[in-house]
Amino acid sequence: xLAAFTHTLEITxxxxxxxxxxxxxxxxxxxxxxxxxxxxxxxxxxxxxxLLFLSIIQADxxxxxxxxxxxxFVGFTLASFxxxxxxxxxxxxxxxxxxxxxxxxxxxxxxxxxxxxASQYGDYGLSVGGIMAGAVIxxxxxxxxxxxxxxxxxxxxxxxxxxxxxxxxxxxLSVVLAIPVALLGLDLPAWLLTSGGYLGSMSLPxxxxxxxxxxxxxxxxxxxxxxxxxxxxxxxxxxxxxxxxALALGIRGPALGILFLFLGSPGAAASFVMAKAFKANDKLxxxxxxxxxxxxxxxxxxxxxxxxWLGLV
Numbered sequence: 001x002l003a004a005f006t007h008t009l010e011i012t013x014x015x016x017x018x019x020x021x022x023x024x025x026x027x028x029x030x031x032x033x034x035x036x037x038x039x040x041x042x043x044x045x046x047x048x049x050x051l052l053f054l055s056i057i058q059a060d061x062x063x064x065x066x067x068x069x070x071x072x073f074v075g076f077t078l079a080s081f082x083x084x085x086x087x088x089x090x091x092x093x094x095x096x097x098x099x100x101x102x103x104x105x106x107x108x109x110x111x112x113x114x115x116x117x118a119s120q121y122g123d124y125g126l127s128v129g130g131i132m133a134g135a136v137i138x139x140x141x142x143x144x145x146x147x148x149x150x151x152x153x154x155x156x157x158x159x160x161x162x163x164x165x166x167x168x169x170x171x172x173l174s175v176v177l178a179i180p181v182a183l184l185g186l187d188l189p190a191w192l193l194t195s196g197g198y199l200g201s202m203s204l205p206x207x208x209x210x211x212x213x214x215x216x217x218x219x220x221x222x223x224x225x226x227x228x229x230x231x232x233x234x235x236x237x238x239x240x241x242x243x244x245x246a247l248a249l250g251i252r253g254p255a256l257g258i259l260f261l262f263l264g265s266p267g268a269a270a271s272f273v274m275a276k277a278f279k280a281n282d283k284l285x286x287x288x289x290x291x292x293x294x295x296x297x298x299x300x301x302x303x304x305x306x307x308x309w310l311g312l313v
Contacts, residue, residue: 015112018209036214040269043202045170081101084105101147107264109137138172148280231267257313264299
């Protein structure tokens with residue numbers, strides 16, 4: 001048990017220390033909102049797509065491309081959105097239901113989940129996680145737009161704009177481009193791979209620092225009952241139900257570990273951006289992100305300890 005605890009801390013602490021570094025740098029005034037916005041855009045548009053592309057083309061697709069795991073992950077994500085939506089209808093005010101549903105299910109897989117998967121399973125975790133992240137990005141965007149538009153009185157649903165934005169999403173494009181390159185076994189020049197490696201390696205530390213820079217301790221202290229409820233769904237019920245379902249299907253080992261890390265990752269910063277775009281309660285969205293970011297340090301560590309102790313990952 002002690003060995004499992006120590007190993008779990010070795011996985012989670014480096015990731016969350018980078019988040020706290022970003023928080024500290026922001027409070028010291030060494031980075032500001034302009035830097036965070038620019039760096040976040042760079043990660044989203046350039047470095048993260050490069051990292052995903054390289055991780056897929058350099059992976060052994062026979063092991064990294066796991067249809068059963070990916071289909072289960074996408075299917076359970078859709079099911080969890082549905083369950084959280086029903087819970088919101090039963091428990092929460094009409095105007096907050098969209099924010100609650102998104103916050104309860106939308107995870108920061110592109111940065112935190114991928115960083116944890118890479119920390120735990122190395123290149124294998126990066127490859128499998130990259131494909132999973134690419135697949136679920138579409139689900140997150142489509143379902144979030146639907147659930148937010150239902151409760152928005154100002155922004156109509158525009159499926160054409162949604163389709164256009166998805167088609168231009170750099171993370172989706174990088175995965176779509178990488179899979180045929182990997183399947184055809186195309187060899188890219190060594191100098192290009194090296195330069196791409198330099199660029200891609202910036203993604204995780206820079207992205208984690210930006211997440212830390214956007215966190216607010218004040219927002220954490222102002223956490224409402226709705227935010228706490230959504231955070232409980234995000235950190236406890238969604239990963240717990242997801243792991244139990246995976247076990248019922250016979251998913252074990254590293255695949256189960258990566259699935260747990262992705263399902264248990266904190267709320268995505270994109271949920272705050274979408275809340276503002278739909279003129280919804282963006283402060284509630286921010287509270288959920290802050291609470292789940294801090295809380296996931298403990299929930300992920302505890303979950304990994306239990307899974308390792310049971311010999312499931």
